[in-house]
Structure formats: C-alpha cells, structure tokens
Amino acid sequence: MSIVGKERIEVIAQSIGITNLSPDVALSLAPDVEYRLRDIMQESIKCMRHSRRTTLTADDVDSALSLRNVEPIYGFASGGPLRFKRALGHRDLFYIEDKDLDLKDVIEAPLPKAPLDTAVTCHWLAIEGVQPAIPENAPVDVISVPAEAKKNEQKDDNLPVDIKLPVKHVLSRELQLYFDKVTELTLTQSESVLFKEALVSLATDSGLHPLVPYFTCFIADEVSHGLSNFSLLFALMRVVKSILQNPHIHIEPYLHQLMPSVVTCLVAKRLGSRLADNHWELRDFTANLVASICKRFGHVYSNLQSRLTKTLVNAFLDPKKALTQHYGAIQGLAALGPNVVRLLLLPNLEPYIRLLEPEMLLEKQRNEVKRHEAWRVYGSLLRAAGQCIYDRLKIFPTFPSSLPHAVLKTNARVLMSSPYKRKASLEQLEEQPPLKKTNTDGEVGVVLTNSSPSHKQGEAGTQASSVDSIIGSSSASEQMKNDTISNAVVRSNKVDTRSWKTSAALAQVWKDELNSGRILVSLFELFGEDILPFIQAPELYMFL
C-alpha cells in the first residue's frame, strides 16, 4: 500500500550491511521512513518555490535536509537532471549510471569554457498594454515553430535574431496532376474540346487556389518563350481569362506577375509567325481582358490603370513602333472606356491621322500588308473615337422617347428619324461659332445623300438597343431639367414641347460639355462620313 514497504527496508538494510534485521523492525520502520521522506519532500518543495522554480533539484533536497538538521547527501550536486537507467532483465528496477572515468583523462582534458556571466537586458514587454512585435517578446501568433531555434540563438551569442523559416508549399497529388494536364493541353491541343472543358473547370472549380502561383509562372514563361506561336498565346490568354473568372481564386497577389504577359499579347510587334494568324483577334481579346482586370482591381491597386495607360499611350505615340503595336495600344485604350479615349487618344488624333493617311493610300503605300495594317489601325481609331463620341452624345436627351417605335424596318422611317437626330445636333451646333456650323451643314448633307440603307439599318438597330439602356437616365435628367428651367411649358403640342425641352436640356448640358461638339466636329473633319455611324460594328469598317 505504502510507497516504502517492509521489503524495501530490508533491501536497504542489506545494502548497508545489516543482515540480521528482524521483520518487526522493518515493519515499524517502513511507515516512519515514508513519513520522513514525505516531510523532506514537503520542505524541499518549499525551498523550490522560494528559489522561484517549478522543477525540483538536488539542491532543494539538500536545503530541506539542512533545515531538518540532516547532513546533505553528497555527490548529487545539480549539474543537470539525473538519468535513470533500467536494469537489464528487470522491468521496474532502475539505477543511476555512474561511469568509471580515467583520472588521467580528466586531468589532461582541456579546461572547460568558462560559463557566461549573468547579464540583464531590457526591453518593452508592452507599450500602453500593446505588445510591440520585437524579437524579445513572445510571438503573438501561436505559430512558434522556431522557438527552440531562437532560444539557441540567444544562448549562443546573446544577440536576439529573428529567424524566418522557409515556407514549405505542399501540393496534393491531385492538384499536381491537374496542373500537369492543363498545361499540357494548353501547350499542345488548344483547339480540342478537352481544352475548352479545362477552361470551364479553371473558371469554376473552387480548390484551385494553391495552383495559382504555378499557373502565373507558367503563363509568364510560355508567353516570353512562345511569342511566335499564335495558337499557344491565344490559349494562354484564355487560361488567364478563366482564372480571372474563377470566383474562388484570390488573384490579386499574382497580378503583378500576370500583367506583363497579358500586355505583351496586346502590344507586341509580332504575335505568331505566319501571315494567316489572326493576331488582330488576339489583340482584341487581350484588350478586353486588360480592361476587365482594370475594372476589377483598379480600386485595389490605384496605380494599375495609370501604369497601364502610360504603357499603352507610349506605344501609341511612338511613330517608330509598328502599326500592329499601335493597333494593340488603341484597342487597349478603347477597351478601358470612352473617358480614357477622350483624354488620351483624341488630343493626339489629328497628328496621328496625318501620319497614317499616306500609309492607307494605294498610291503611297505599295505594300499590301502594310496598307492593310494601316486600314486596321484606322478602323480601330475610328471605332474608339466613335465610341467615345457616342458615349458623349448619348447623355444628351436628343433621342425622343418615341424612338423605339421608330425602329421599323422601312428605310423611310429610318431616314425620318435620322434627320430628326441631325436636327438635334444642328441645334446643338447653332451655339457654336458660325464657321463650324457651315462645316457641319455640309456634313449633314453628306449624311442624307451618301448613307446607304444598310448603314442606316445598322445604325437604327444599335440606337434602338442603346436607347433602352439610356432611357432611364435621360428621362431622369429631363426631369431634373424640367425643375431647373421654369416649368411654364405648355404640353399641348408634343413635338414643340419636346424640341423646346431638348434645346433647353442641350443648353444645360452644353455648359458641361463644351468640348463634345468640338470633338464631334473635329472627328467629322478627320474621318469624314465614317464617323457618322459612330458605332462599333467592325464589319462596317471591313467594307471601307
């Protein structure tokens, strides 16, 4: 029952040479020995506590013994914890190892290093209750892997060194397979159905985040090496698009790696090695990609769009750059929205067109490819400018609300609506200097005479679709204008009222948009009738 039994007393007695200990003596000694042992332990725990320690040492036991006026036990000075060894062949018999040492070895051994002297260092544990993140303080997070390393560090040279362990990135086997498969598809069979499936998977799967750094790296590598491989580039851009679409992927930290490759596909001099490669399509695709990135992360990275536009404008304004590069830059800028076009493209439009014109003419530029490129650039410029001007104009409530009804398939009707619109622009132009007015008058005439039915058809269609979307905003603005202008409007004559309102609204908007008319006029000058459809159906330009 008790810790110290009768047998132990007998064993101890034997070990100190008492062989004739009677069992009675052992029996009565046992409880007393145990009591004394416990008493000594109690006192040594007191000594331990007063030495501000939580581990009991041999010194504490010695102090306790001296408290009880017992001679201390020699030979157990605390030089470290005592190691018990299990006796061979016995399950619960232990002994303390006591090796034989050769005195000669001890004497001849070099002197041990002197232990370091005690020192005190000072640091802020907390400043106003907040713990500063300095190496002397315990790491705030529980991720204290390097605790031991740090301790060793401090012990070694007293210099607190903060150690950062390299982060080990573990990819599961499945993810590795997935990555290998997708990259293989991208590289070799970008036309297959399987690749399309892979793109869908990339755009929707939720567990792909660990792969993002690998994909960005892969894309950057392949774009830089495979500029001459058109299909590869297109496939890569599609992968980028899919990754961007995936709602489960947190792409921001990798954007800086991704952007250079994407912009390369937009403004590189040559994309693909063969003439047949439709690199224009790739550039258009990439321009939209870039625009979507800007839209999504522009608020997170405030300098993203400014850096991008700077790159593009530089490419656009450099006359030494190839026309293909100009095309990419224009497309990229146009995709970023009409405001960008108005601020960055339009001011440079006139000199640029002047440069471009000789390239486009058959007699000046004999090279068919070059001329084709020039026309391409011209088309893109036209589109950008048209989009811009369309955007400007659509805020004017010039389109009567009856327009949706006017979308009939008859040419006459279209022609009816067209003059009406012209009228609005004329009204607007009336406030311009007379010099310009004459110009526009001429243009209107051109419109009426030259425009082919098919032009008008397309125009009316797009107008109809766009009116639907603007109708809310225009009516709202009308409402506002009704309030601002005195409401003495007689509603008996609908047309009159509308035209009056329109002009009043124009007068209002005019103040804000002094430039719009001027821009429009300058565009007319530059593009001639091409600007009139100011819509983006590219097939119209193919025509020209």
Added chain:
Amino acid sequence: MEEDEIAGYVTAYLKKKGFTQTEKIFQEEFQTNKTNSSPLEPDIAKHILSFSQLESGPARFHDGYSRLRSWTHCSLDLYKHELLRVLYPVFIHCFMDLVAKGHVQEARHFFNTFREDHEMMHLRDLQKLEGVLSPTHLEEMEFAHSLRQSKFNIKICEYSYELLLQHLHSTQSTTILGIINEHINFQVTPGQPSSIVDDPEAVTLSGSSQDAANQINQKEIHWGLLEDSLEERLEKASSLLSDSEKGEGEAKEGETEENKKRPVEGGKQGASIKKVKKDKGGSATGKNTKAEVNTVSAAPRVKPELPMPIIPTEVEQSILEDLRNRVQLSSVALPSVSFYTFLNTHNGLSCSSISHDGSLVAGGFSDSSLKVWDMAKLGEQTASSLSQDENDTSQNPQMGQSGGGKRQYTLFQGHSGPVYAASFSPVGEFILSSSADSTIRLWSTTYNANLVCYKGHNYPVWDVQFSPVGHYFASSSHDRTARIWSMERIQPLRIMAGHLSDVDCVQWHANCNYIATGSSDKTVRLWDVQSGECVRVFVGHRSMILSLAMSPDGRYMASGDEDGTIMMWDLSSGRCLTPLIGHTSCVWSLAFSCEGSVLASGSADCSVKLWDVNTSTKVSRAEEKSGNASRLRSLKTLPTKSTPVYALRFSRRNLLFAAGALAKNG
C-alpha cells in the same frame, strides 16, 4: 430478543475490551439473576446489539463511509451537491480515526479506495495526509493536528440536513454519525439549497482556530492612509495652484478638461503615455493628479503609530515631481511594461527586485551572491554588453570602468546561503537581502558595502520588505514567525507568531501600521505593528501563499498562491471579494498601480496579467456567479518569451517594471 443472546454480546464486548474482571462479575451476576430477571427494554437491547455490531473492527469505517457515499450519490439532484460536501470531512476523519487506532493497513486501503472523489478539490491536502502512517505522525503533523482540533463548517439547507440525519439513523451508522457530530458544524439555513456553483464559504475549516479567526476578524482596523502623506501635500499644493489659476481665466480650464479626457480616450488609439509625460505644461498633469488624489483622500486618515523617519527635502521634491507626472491608468489606459530579462543565470536566480524608479535591479542567487545592476549605466553600453562573448571579455576596456572589474553589475557577497529575497528602500540607497543562512543583510548601494547583518531568525528567511517610508522593515521565515525591524537596531522590534506553518511572504500596509503575512498554512494574516497582535485571518486559499500586494488606498489586499489563484480581500471585513482566476502556475509577484486601479500579476506560466481592480472590487455576487465576470476583470495577458516573471514594480509615474530569468530548457 433472547436474553442469552444479549448476554453473549455483552460478554463478547467485555472480552474484547479486556475487562476480564467485569466479565467474570457479569457472568456470575448473570447466572444468579437468570431466574428472576425482568425483561429488558427492547430499545436498550437494540442499542447494545448495534453497538456490538459496529465494534466489529476497522471495517466499519470503510463500510459506513461507502454506504454514506453511495447514498449521497443516489440522493435527490437538488440536494446532492450539498450532501456531497459532507463526504470530504467524513472521509479525512475516518482515515485519521483509523490511523489513530493503529489500523494503518486498513487506513491506507480506505484512503486509496476513496481518494479519487476528493482529488479535484483537495489534492494538496490529500498529498499531505497520505504520508500519515502512525498515530505519532498525527501528533507531529501540524496540518493533521489542526484538522483534529477544528471543525468543518458546512452550509446546508434544512431539508438536506433532515435527509442526512434520517439516513444515518435508519442505517444505524453510528460511527459516521459520531464523526459528523464530532467534526462537522452544520449551519442549517432555511429554504432552498444554495446554487450548485462551488461557494468558497460553503465548506470552511473552523473549530477552535476558526472561532478565534472570527473573533480576531471582529477587531477594528484603521486602514486609512497616513495623515500628512506626500499625496496629501501634493493635493494641497495643487489646490493652491488651481486657486491661483482661477484668477487667470477660464480658458485654461477648458483646455485642462480636454487634456484630462485625452488619456482615457487615448487608451484604445494608443495615445502614448510619453505624450502625456512630456506634456509638462503642468496644468494637465496637475489636474490629473488632483483628480486622482481626490479619490484617495476619500479614505479616512489615520495617525502613524510608529515614529516616522524624516524624508530629506530633495528626495521629497523628486517624489512630488514624480507624483505630478504620474500617468492615470484605468481599464482603458493600460500601462507600459518594461521587462528586465536575466540571461545566463544557470538556474541560480532565486529572487529579483526593482527599485522604485526602476533604475536599479537586484538579483539574489542561490550561490549566496546578490548582484545589483544599474540600468542607467547599462543603457550606455548596451551594445557592448550584448555582443559580450567569452572571448571579448578581455578586450573590452570600457567595461572595466564600471562596477570595479569586468562585470556590469555590483556584486554583494556576504551571505552563506541562497538569497531568497531582496528589497530596495524607497529612495534606493539601501538594499536588504534575506537568505537561507537565517540572516538579513543591509547593503548600501552608494558605498557598495554591507552595513549591518541582522540575526534573529533561526531558520531561512523567506522574505524581507522595506516599509513604504523606509527605515523599518519586516521579515518572514521558516520558523513560522514574522518580525519587524528598524535599520538602526540589530534586534527585532516585534515578533509575530501565530501561523501554523512557514511564513512565506510579507507585505506592509500603505499606512505602515499593519503588515500582512502569507503562509504555507494557506492563510493570510494581518498584524498590528504596534501591538504585534494578529488582527485579521484570511482563509480561502487552497495552497501556499507566494505573493501579497496592498492597494495604495489601504482598503484592499491581493494574495497569490501556488496554484495561480489570486484573491482580492477587503481588509475591514476580512472577506474575499473575488478570486481572480487565470494563471496556471505560481503567482510570484503582485503589484498595484499607484492610484490602485490596475493590479499586475507575474507568474511562473511566463506571463504578466493586468486586472481591473475597480470591477473586481465592486462586482456584485450575482454578477460574479454568471461566470463572465472573471473574464471582464482580466484586462490583458502579456506573454513573455519563456521567461517566468519574478518581480513586478509600478514606478511612481505608473510605469510597470517586470523582471525574470530566461528559462533555457523548454
């Protein structure tokens, strides 16, 4: 009931007890009276019968207890927890009765069978009792002795009490009944049983000592602050100042109001203490201290019972300056903590102490040395000291200038045993150290020499503390006494005896008229310095008391124990206000901030915790039981990097200093 049977039992009893003479006489008388004996009262017969049964040996304790135990566990849920409280006293007294009767083996068996029931609540007591193996041990061991002489107080509701008595009567367990009658004092309360939450007062050890404690706690205590203290003087000065300010205009008043708010608001935003410190415009800080002193002055004033030492004017000036620049702390404005880490102590640091201004740090070592670092000097050579290596001790000429030698510290040698405590005088020119060699030594930090050796204790001196005014100091020792000394006499002025075990720590009351002592007998006592009498006994801790702190307004006391529990006591009533639970290991050190709003505790679990004193003292019992009160009271835990916190000290400007030795092995 056959008469022969009864006679048989009676004879058996007499035989057993060794009453051979009586037995013979009984036999004779029985034979003679057999013919004309009157029938015995059935009641008496029954009693005799049961008595004969229970005399069947030590097994009756075992049986009785196990029966009581199983009955309690099967009792009604509503009353169960009350009845369970009865088990522990019955258990230990059964055990001690067995030991006292000499049935050691049975006692062991009994103890081991049932110890698991009580291990959670009373582990340390059980560990002590485990060693009791013979009747003589019971006599020797002070814990067992006190248990035998005292009674347990158990609060129990009326119905539970009835249930218990009914059970004991119906099962004829007279042994248990006897123990309960002898050792348990039921405080029967009418109505419903108390709630299940363990009420610390539900089971208290009492008896003669507890009665005495209750009596002691009736005595009056003048816990107010000293008249004419420095704070009071400052208050007067600032009120004079504000009077003169009033003439200057109200504009400044608005500004001071604003400034006053700032530190409170700033707590969250991290407005720096230093900002306020640097703001020596006087108006803001003056106002701050005034507001705080007003709260302090709400406490009654008492006259000092000791002749007070005279404070030199320049010292007084510097203290007043500190008080003026004090930072107001509260639950939202936490203190800054500066930590002094002892490196390369080789497990030898046994105590640490920090001077009131934080410039001196002392460490007491188990190799009998006392080392004092001057942090101001150390700051100049931090770089060199940090890069100190075993090989560049020789090539560090500038270090030779300080401290006489290559050391950065002043070494005080004189003790012949581990130094268990050190204490700086309020001004910092003296340091006291106590040691296992049963002496206390006074050292001068200006002359770097030992001035006096105080011999009086017979056993290791665990703790020594300078009084708040200096000159006097108190010590506590393994010889179960605490002593009051003055610096100029080598004999103690008072000896406080009364603790049942070692006096482990000692602390002065703010007005110097009382000292508090914490002991291994798990009680804290408050002593009147003038009369040397014990005026309060605080019962409630479950293990040895390691640290004490007195609130600056003199109203409260905090005590920390070996298990990590901190208890906040109201000195005037002698009751525990709230236990502050959070530490997981020994609480080595406690410190109140200077205006008493924050309590800091340093523990062996490598953390400094900050507690909100205001909510701790004002929280109602109902809130306390809801459980979240304890979390609210703990303001912040500041973990250190594997450094147990040995010492804490709030400077007069409310900067918290902490010290500890880096523990190398995990």
